Amino acid sequence: MSMNASGRADSHAGTDAGQPGFSTIDELLAAVERQLSMAADERALILEELRGHLEEAATAREAAGQDRAAAEREAVAAFGAAGAVAARLNRAHPVHWGTARMLRGTLAGILIPYAVWTLVTFPLLVYNYAHLTTQERASQPISLWGMAFDALPLAFGAFRVLFSGAGLVWLAAFLALSLAVPFAWGRRSRQSWRPGLAYGLGLLVGFWWLLPGILIRRDDFEQAQFVLSAAAVWALAPLAVAASFAGARLHLPARLSAAFQSPRPSTRSSTTRRLPAARALTVGVAVILLGANVWAGTRAAELARAEVLPPVSEQLARAQAIAAFPLRLPSALPDRLTLTSVELVPGATARPWVALQYESADGVWLTLSETNAQPADDSLPIAPNYRVSQGTVGGAQPVWWLYTRKITARETILMWQQDGLYFTLASDGPFSVDELKQVAASV
Amino acid sequence: MQEMKKGSLELLVLHLLYERPSYGYEICERLRERSDGTLRFEEGAVYPLLHTLEREGLAEGYWEGSAPSPTSGTVATSAGEEADTTRKGPRRRYYRLTPAGVEALRAAVQEWRRFTGAVGRVLGEAARGEASLRGEVA
Numbered sequence A: 001m002s003m004n005a006s007g008r009a010d011s012h013a014g015t016d017a018g019q020p021g022f023s024t025i026d027e028l029l030a031a032v033e034r035q036l037s038m039a040a041d042e043r044a045l046i047l048e049e050l051r052g053h054l055e056e057a058a059t060a061r062e063a064a065g066q067d068r069a070a071a072e073r074e075a076v077a078a079f080g081a082a083g084a085v086a087a088r089l090n091r092a093h094p095v096h097w098g099t100a101r102m103l104r105g106t107l108a109g110i111l112i113p114y115a116v117w118t119l120v121t122f123p124l125l126v127y128n129y130a131h132l133t134t135q136e137r138a139s140q141p142i143s144l145w146g147m148a149f150d151a152l153p154l155a156f157g158a159f160r161v162l163f164s165g166a167g168l169v170w171l172a173a174f175l176a177l178s179l180a181v182p183f184a185w186g187r188r189s190r191q192s193w194r195p196g197l198a199y200g201l202g203l204l205v206g207f208w209w210l211l212p213g214i215l216i217r218r219d220d221f222e223q224a225q226f227v228l229s230a231a232a233v234w235a236l237a238p239l240a241v242a243a244s245f246a247g248a249r250l251h252l253p254a255r256l257s258a259a260f261q262s263p264r265p266s267t268r269s270s271t272t273r274r275l276p277a278a279r280a281l282t283v284g285v286a287v288i289l290l291g292a293n294v295w296a297g298t299r300a301a302e303l304a305r306a307e308v309l310p311p312v313s314e315q316l317a318r319a320q321a322i323a324a325f326p327l328r329l330p331s332a333l334p335d336r337l338t339l340t341s342v343e344l345v346p347g348a349t350a351r352p353w354v355a356l357q358y359e360s361a362d363g364v365w366l367t368l369s370e371t372n373a374q375p376a377d378d379s380l381p382i383a384p385n386y387r388v389s390q391g392t393v394g395g396a397q398p399v400w401w402l403y404t405r406k407i408t409a410r411e412t413i414l415m416w417q418q419d420g421l422y423f424t425l426a427s428d429g430p431f432s433v434d435e436l437k438q439v440a441a442s443v
Numbered sequence B: 001m002q003e004m005k006k007g008s009l010e011l012l013v014l015h016l017l018y019e020r021p022s023y024g025y026e027i028c029e030r031l032r033e034r035s036d037g038t039l040r041f042e043e044g045a046v047y048p049l050l051h052t053l054e055r056e057g058l059a060e061g062y063w064e065g066s067a068p069s070p071t072s073g074t075v076a077t078s079a080g081e082e083a084d085t086t087r088k089g090p091r092r093r094y095y096r097l098t099p100a101g102v103e104a105l106r107a108a109v110q111e112w113r114r115f116t117g118a119v120g121r122v123l124g125e126a127a128r129g130e131a132s133l134r135g136e137v138a
Helices: A025-035 A040-063 A068-079 A082-092 A099-130 A134-139 A144-150 A157-162 A167-189 A194-206 A210-216 A223-234 A236-249 A254-258 A277-306 A312-322 A433-441 B008-019 B024-034 B043-055 B099-137
Strands: A338-345 A353-359 A365-371 A400-404 A412-418 A421-427 B059-064 B074-076 B082-084 B092-097
Touching (some): A025 A040, A025 A082, A040 B092, A099 A144, A099 A194, A167 A194, A210 A223, A223 A236, B008 B043, B008 B092, B024 B043, B092 B099
Antiparallel strands (some): A338 A353, A412 A421, B059 B092, B074 B082
């Protein structure tokens, strides 16, 4: 434990080198205070001790005949550079990232990215939905809570946003807000990697399901995009360590460095009563996020109220008006099923799918989708995730296949092409493949 | 002189605290008076040192001042002096050595004496060499 008594600032302290000297005790203490990183109560005691020293030194000089201003100026000058004193005090009072703090950091690493994910996704989901055409919205009725649920990480709604025009906004907001936390922790604790490690571990624990999600739902998304998205989220773990390291080690200009300190009322200087820039930024971002989510909630409720579906016959007529091909309806349907809605589902091309939804009173459903645009992925699904068969529908020798998704083992989908149109017939109901083939043949 | 002061502040502060409990400003004043102004440190450097001594268990800090405490009054020090800790005004944070601090001081003094002895021996040889050289010239 050696001490450099010369009072030189070290490179990490956010020193005030090059700044004009302080002339009053309040100014000096405010500068020291801005650069201290320990807990607020500990900081207050330290500042009280330093103030006592400076006041006594100034009073002694005053007693020797100096006026108060000169006495304070000399006491401050004899005290040394604020940055150097603060840096040494920070080293003497390290914020210890022990087991308990690491566990709390890990928990925060789970919860904060989940919250950020949801709060960023919800307004963008609603924004995207609000910018669909009236017809498209009418064919995809939403509810406020359904949209809010979609915004949760496990509901994968963010991936719809990510691959839309608002994808970059989502990505930038999620990365910046998620990484701001380990950066600030590193900055305030002067601990290079531990805060980021705890946060990154939490992130990996919170998003462990991304890879299984890719495997299970790879038929719902472009796989390469999905893998890239998962990689981007998982990359946040090492990035959190890097952010923490940067926060601890990055030499920021004194004003910016001070922005990462908390406001504390322990000194009498009026300058310290101002809200630090980082805190103001946090409040500003929180207000924007909250405002965006309030807007989204209000807008989603409005849209949901406005989208009471018209009668099925009208839905069918609207869909027919948009589709550039004659819609085909099955003539042979299992008992109990009736047409309940007609939806226009955006596809990979400008031409949408038309989805005819048949439902029974007890919740069994069957969906016939048709389009005249070649689907983006019309290749045969890959075993062993799918049970693939080939055969004919209606004796017209089309190629068709059926498969069972692992995520919903009972769901069966038939896909075929006929007369330049592409069809899928899907159901998770208790229908045999032969029954579905009969429905397909009757289209 | 500046380089020689490096590292010596800890030893000096330990010694001053061994003599009697003291607070930061008083330590600075005692250093200045006892060295006739030769040893002048930036006063702010004393506090990180005191806090480090406290964190390492070599010193114990306590507040004295406006609020009376059970330990207020005069404190008998290891050097037989008395520290007046009953006073009005803003409270002060005093520090006193712990037994571990006394041990650390003892070790630091021995180290310092070894260092100064070695330097002295070198300077002594140099002085003899200089005298011898002067004699030859004369």
